[in-house]
Structures are given as C-alpha cells and as structure tokens.
Amino acid sequence: MTLIMRALLITFALGAGLAGCNTMEGVGQDLEDAGEAIEQEASEA
Numbered sequence: 001m002t003l004i005m006r007a008l009l010i011t012f013a014l015g016a017g018l019a020g021c022n023t024m025e026g027v028g029q030d031l032e033d034a035g036e037a038i039e040q041e042a043s044e045a
Helices: 003-020 024-042
Strands: none
Touching: none
16 A cells, blocks of 8 residues: 555544544543543453
8 A cells, every 4th residue: 555545544534533523522532432442451351
C-alpha cells in the first residue's frame, strides 16, 4: 500500500471518528469508554 493511500485512509478514519462525537465532551467520553474497555480486558487476562 502506498504512502498516499495510507494517509488517505488514516485521514478518513479520523474524520469519521470525530464526526461521531460532536463536542469535546463527547471525545472525552469516548476516550474514557475506550480506557475502561482496555482495563476490563486486561483484568480478564
């Protein structure tokens, strides 16, 4: 995969992710939820 394709895919993924949470509070909540999921998986291992 070329560098340009990778950059486009990353840009698209970031844009889609940011479109899902319209405010900074939403971004914070999403990050908190992701952290909790990681902690839960780590404790189960």
